[in-house]
Amino acid sequence: MNRRTFLYSSGMLAAISVSPAMALARHAKPTPGIQLYMVKEDMERDPIGTLKQLGAMGYTQIESYGSDKGMFWGKTNTEFKKIAAGYGLNLVSTHYNPCTLPEFDKLAAQAAEIGMKYLVCPWLGPQKSIEAFKNFADDFNKRGAICKKHGLRFGYHPHDYPYKPVDSQLPIDVLLAGTDKDLVDFQMDVYYTVTEGADPYAYMRKHKGRFKLAHLRDVLTKRLPANSKDESACDMGEGIINFRKLITTGQDTGMKYFFVEQSRFFHETPLQSAKKNAAYLKALKLS
Template sequence: MKIKNLLLAALVFSAGNNLLLAQKGKQLFPEMPGMVSYTYRSSLSKNTAVTLDTLKGLGIKDMEFSSLFGKTAAELRKLLDERGMKCSSFGVSYEQALNKTKEVGENAKTLGAKFVRVAWVPHKGAFTVQKADSTIADFNAIGKKLKDEFGLTFCYHNHGYEFEKHEDGTLMDYIIKKTDPNYVSFELDILWAFFPGGDPAGLLTKYPTRFKLMHMKDLRKGVEGNLSGGTPVTNDVALGTGQLDIPAILKAAKKSGIEHYYIEDESPSYATQVPQTMAYLKSLKK
């Protein structure tokens, strides 16, 4: 009897350990994140349909488009529908969002997007508090119109220059605090938060409900950042091979309000780096 009891106890202990290992071994991304169209901008411009086939073959189902690539929104939507893919976010310029809000909203709805995103505020020299104030007013107006007329959520994508010091934080903090959360949300580009000296994971923890979208990209080792909002595209590297602490950022993101994750790789080596990034994401465990 004692031997049977010991065997039973051993089996229970083993099963418990296996369950714990299985839980620890759960993938952080059981399904692949989406893709920013800018990664495949050259290919999409030449042959949109074939490029979408390539992306589908990689397991990509969700797209953020920052261009219609010479097509109408309806034509692009048809290509997505035929492949069982979707567009969740539509990126436009500041000028388009401000002065062509109705057209932007109509295109976003046709694409099936829930979000409209702007990634750059036109400015000369350093980004100032005066520029931030006018930006805040514009964002609140754009966001209200998109929400009220189209049911869309407006998001601003940081680009680095907003991390100028201001009071006890940065102008990025200032913009987040001063914009109306009913009408303005944010897309965190983790490289463009890290490059100017910011903390991507810290931002998600500090403002857990304001960020709805995320661009996942990594910065080449040895590259020093600044507040310019620009760096050579060759400094984009596959996730997990650069300077950013990707696991820490993604763990913070999973506790935040992020709804869509997108891979972005601006480098000319995207064809080889994107598969590396995807393999890395598949290897990450909770």
Template sequence: MKKSVFTLLFAVLVAVPLWAQKGKAIFPEMPGMVSYTYRNSFQKDVAATLDTIKALGITDMEFSNLFGKTAQELRKLLDERGMKCSSFGVGYPDLTDKIDQVGQNAKTLGAQYVRVAWIPHKGDFTLDMAKQTVADFNQFGKTLKDKYGLTFCYHNHGFEFQPHGEGTLFDYIVQNTDPKYVSFEMDILWTYFPGADPVALLNKYGNRFKLMHLKDLKKGVQGNLSGGTDKDNDVALGTGQLDLPAILIAARKAGVKHYYIEDESGHIATQVPQSIAYLKSLRK
């Protein structure tokens, strides 16, 4: 009798952490929000849009546009609402032509990270393009770190997963950039869409990934290496093709610091609350 009791207790103790991984306790905090999700609203009224996002319980922002404001004006609006900007997204020309302005704006906003989400290119992304990208990224990252104390991140967009050697050109970029100066923001849709495995990449590169875009791909949609798809193929988290629990477990293990909801669709009024509810369902 005693043996069966001890056996049962042991089984329960062993099962608890497995349950925690498979069920709740996967995503205990609120995510942040990418400003692009509310781009149309931000273009009309920045303050009111921040109020809308704050009402959802979200206080962490990744801005990829100042929406006609100065960095100082935007920071004031955030401070007034108890919100913050942890990541500042810019275009490639901003980094090549006015990186000091980028650094100053990011510092004013209170951001820790500067992110770029697209490498200008025509046609297929090539090894020569990847080599130039590596050189650029190392320089961008060094300038931003040494002059402003900021961490530079590249947000993958799908086209970088062209086959190369035993991996892809994305692997080439990660492996040839300096970890001291170059980190990454995984967009999980734009990792899955070209045929890569978000979990495998998180396990492979660990803390090179500092940031993450949370989004889901409509069921039945076939991916490719174009780096583009219909915006309405973005669906509420947990309703599409991606294995969110597995990805989030791997992201925690990798040490991802900030998570942001990004929904490019025209249905954010219904889909964003649905996505937040889904993430809350993964709490302990």
């Protein structure tokens, strides 16, 4: 068993285990949210019609992203908020495209104007030196200060690479240590945390209050071959993740926002997957 396989197996065991204390706790069912990137093709074809369908599925919170039409999909911030609200959807956060600090300041002002809670950096990419991540941490603090000035929060969404060692250090640890907890939060994608062999619960507990948002998708029981072009992702409830434990642990450690984001579709469309995941969250019993 090589290191990567061992870590992956360890992460799976952590993800599916349930502590007795957690089993006795009572928690509120999370407000169902979805990252619009999951249904990006539908949003590009018909953003208003897609929002209508998501609202009918039972989602009440959405997270946007930097699409070709912008995070407000060709509308002004107030127009998009009104359209989404008409279908019972609250725009909580958005991922943004790379931009300068002055451009970011304008985005923060627009987001704050309509009551959004977060601007989230979705991608940094693998780096050759750990110093690059230390510089990113400094940049995050600056963007966090801009968000705070406008009355919202800044977040970072790790993918797989922050859990891969660089210069004998994990970038995720460097980013957590190098950012001001009063300015920078994190959005855990439990899929990447588990498939890279990390323990999502250990991270949430050790860094209590730092992981305020999450992306939800499951991990196949049997991992795909290393050279596979597909990810080992599946719909919630069809893999090894114990979402009851994930959500309750998240709530216990300060997590507030939970967004479905599936990336791999079997015999279904993205919207059909979104509907299936919404139903799973609705039926999930936390206590």
